[in-house]
Amino acid sequence: MEFKMAQAAAEVPPKGGFSFDLCRRNEMLSNKGVPPPSFRKTGTTIVGLIFQDGVILGADTRATEGPIVCDKNCEKIHYMAPNIYCCGAGTAADTKAVTDMVSSQLQLHRYHTGRESRVVTALTLLKYHLFNYQGYFQAALVLGGVDANGPHLHTIYPHGSTDTLPLATMGSGSLAAMAVFESKYHEGLTKAEGINLVCEAICSGIFNDLGIGSNVDVCVITKGHKEYLRNHQLPNPRTYVNSKGFSFPKKTEVLLTRVTPLEEKVEVIEGGDAMEE
Amino acid sequence: MSIFEYNGSALIAMVGKNCFAIASDRRLGVQLQTIATDFQRIYKIHDRLFLGLSGLATDAQTLYQRLVFRHKLYQLREERVMKPETFASMVSALLYEKRFGPYFCQPVIAGLGDEDKPFICTMDSIGAKELAKDFVVTGTASESLYGACEAMFKPDMEAEELFETISQALLSSVDRDCLSGWGGHVYVVTPTEVKERILKGRMD
Numbered sequence: 410m411e412f413k414m415a416q417a418a419a420e421v422p423p424k425g426g427f428s429f430d431l432c433r434r435n436e437m438l439s440n441k442g443v444p445p446p447s448f449r450k451t452g453t454t455i456v457g458l459i460f461q462d463g464v465i466l467g468a469d470t471r472a473t474e475g476p477i478v479c480d481k482n483c484e485k486i487h488y489m490a491p492n493i494y495c496c497g498a499g500t501a502a503d504t505k506a507v508t509d510m511v512s513s514q515l516q517l518h519r520y521h522t523g524r525e526s527r528v529v530t531a532l533t534l535l536k537y538h539l540f541n542y543q544g545y546f547q548a549a550l551v552l553g554g555v556d557a558n559g560p561h562l563h564t565i566y567p568h569g570s571t572d573t574l575p576l577a578t579m580g581s582g583s584l585a586a587m588a589v590f591e592s593k594y595h596e597g598l599t600k601a602e603g604i605n606l607v608c609e610a611i612c613s614g615i616f617n618d619l620g621i622g623s624n625v626d627v628c629v630i631t632k633g634h635k636e637y638l639r640n641h642q643l644p645n646p647r648t649y650v651n652s653k654g655f656s657f658p659k660k661t662e663v664l665l666t667r668v669t670p671l672e673e674k675v676e677v678i679e680g681g682d683a684m685e686e
Numbered sequence: 687m688s689i690f691e692y693n694g695s696a697l698i699a700m701v702g703k704n705c706f707a708i709a710s711d712r713r714l715g716v717q718l719q720t721i722a723t724d725f726q727r728i729y730k731i732h733d734r735l736f737l738g739l740s741g742l743a744t745d746a747q748t749l750y751q752r753l754v755f756r757h758k759l760y761q762l763r764e765e766r767v768m769k770p771e772t773f774a775s776m777v778s779a780l781l782y783e784k785r786f787g788p789y790f791c792q793p794v795i796a797g798l799g800d801e802d803k804p805f806i807c808t809m810d811s812i813g814a815k816e817l818a819k820d821f822v823v824t825g826t827a828s829e830s831l832y833g834a835c836e837a838m839f840k841p842d843m844e845a846e847e848l849f850e851t852i853s854q855a856l857l858s859s860v861d862r863d864c865l866s867g868w869g870g871h872v873y874v875v876t877p878t879e880v881k882e883r884i885l886k887g888r889m890d
Contacts, residue, residue, distance in 0.1 A: 427783060427784070445689075446690060446788070449816070479816060479832075500812075654840045663883050669882070671733050
């Protein structure tokens, strides 16, 4: 009895990994006709291409929750290593978690080996993790970087399969973007041509697919140098903004007000009387 | 009926000039029956950090208790309070831990960071952070809230104007949602004070 109580009292936070203790309750709820919630997705276009000096990655910036746009300017190009970046499509929490986890593992590996990370290392870590969870992690990734062996570009599917390609697109707008790539890509693109092509591919997704929108993010990685062009293109500015703004003639009715001061106001009285006993 | 519509909720956080405001409705219901009209959805973590939890009320309370526990441990170890960005990462990690059996909550975090810079953030039920520079909304009335905030928000508002804007956005949106409403609860936080106000709204 005492041992059990001692165990229950010491509720220390678990040391990482997933915890499945709410699964039974959630299953009971869904058996009773309560559907499970939908998660924030990034119905996306993410693209990558290899140009003459390295890799260019591109992504849109819309995050959706069902049919509603919940974030008009989210970041889909995630940092993995100084020379490797990864774009993520699918469930937003999964892409962020898996890229953050592999990024930490790469950093530890860099400390261990004392060398710059290689793109295939990131690729293997990601694909093993995703395969282990048999596709339950809805994360489709485009991984690109430049290491000692040159520029690399890979796509990783949620079940763990990978492709190594000179041009890659993923997400709901991948067909629109791939159409642009297939018609205009050629080997030996310059940086300016490459950035233009990536922007065109993302814009074709933005204007033709409903799950994609807002702005274009671009990341250019070359040997020893990277440029993260956040919001490189803003093809969807707010066209009409009322300069006067909203005015509320009828004020909100307040029932109760409570003010808590955060900084204490200390009054210093100079030359006060001496303390009387 | 979705699990998020079991209790009903509406939460907004908005950024102003060196201040922020966080507001919620006050209804607690069991599907269509109202149980309480003074339910607290916004919790104070420390003087400059507030957490709002929408969704299933039981999960919101459990999550709040776990987060306060973690924050108190942090305070004992670090001898200071958590920064809003750190707290948001902690909430995200706690929610993602339950990726395959999640808490049915969507948090809204609002705080004043270094140099009194306001910080707001929301997450879905598995911890996908959304950092916004203007406003974040969550709850059953979220679609109306998005529309109202998008129209009424202006950047760099002072505390009084911010209070008026967030209150009008909240009350007008919950008026179009059966599951939330019954008044409003607004906290406006500036570097010098926290003003908590209870709003009078339609009680239907």
